[in-house]
Amino acid sequence: MMSNNRYSLGIVLVAIAVILLLGKLGVFHFLGWLLWPLLIFAAGAALHMLFFGKVLPAPVLIPGGILVTYSVIFFVCNLFSWHLMAYLWPGFIFGVAVGLYELHLYDRYAPRGVLTAAMVLAIVSAALFCMTLLLKLGVYFIAIGLLAAGIVLIMRRSGTW
Template sequence: MNRRNYSIGILLIVVAIILLLGKLGVFSFIGILLWPLLLIALGAAFHFLYFGGLLPVGLLVPGGILTTYGVIFLFCNIFSWSLMKYLWPGFILGVAIGLYEMYTFSRDNERGLLIASSILGIVSIVLFGMTLLVTIGIYLIIALLILTGLFIIVRKPKIW
């Protein structure tokens, strides 16, 4: 038997196994869970192509955005999409990261990129803080009341 027939036979068996696994739903489960890895891989590819000297610095912006969004989506896929109500400021942060990468690795070092990325980053952090404060604010108030009460009880009064 020659090598060509052997290779074609193995190829047909591999294709049949892939089709069988597809019909059994293996790939749909993997695709449903791990599709954000495609975004992360595309963002990483933009970074590798820039640092390899093949593409211009402008591709770092979508590279940073896609990588950040991919991480957010992967986190939600693994834990729960209900966490998106806390993670939504990450979409603003993704743009800030992309602009900051372009500023950092650009030869021009345009100050406008730094200002824009800083403003978007600060807005994102403030919105993350406000989101957490709204959702866990009552617990912070409870902890503050308990600590204040303990401080009042434990401290030694000067006049009693």
């Protein structure tokens, strides 16, 4: 009986030591820094599960869709760079469109304007995303276009210089 207690105590002490070392090495800080958007995702997923489990009514899908969409944006920014927010900010409008569209999709009594609002917000979000890309990356598009035109002109030459 005494040897089982020592064995269990030894496992507990080793586990505590490993957790302390991982904490000291910054593993938990890194995971928390990288994975905090999962908390937002979990909240959105929980709202969806409560609706599909018939615990909450359909309007809960609006914040659920918003939270899931925003968590994806935050996770992408965490993985690659928060400078991407300069391009991804229309996704916040798109998140509202997702929530409204889910309400339209799963609530047969949703007002007719919900689908219209979702589509308008999605189109506005897409237009703002395209405008942002054009403004931020427009010079590159122009340069690629000029490069392509120059290559076509060079390939079609009808003689020497």
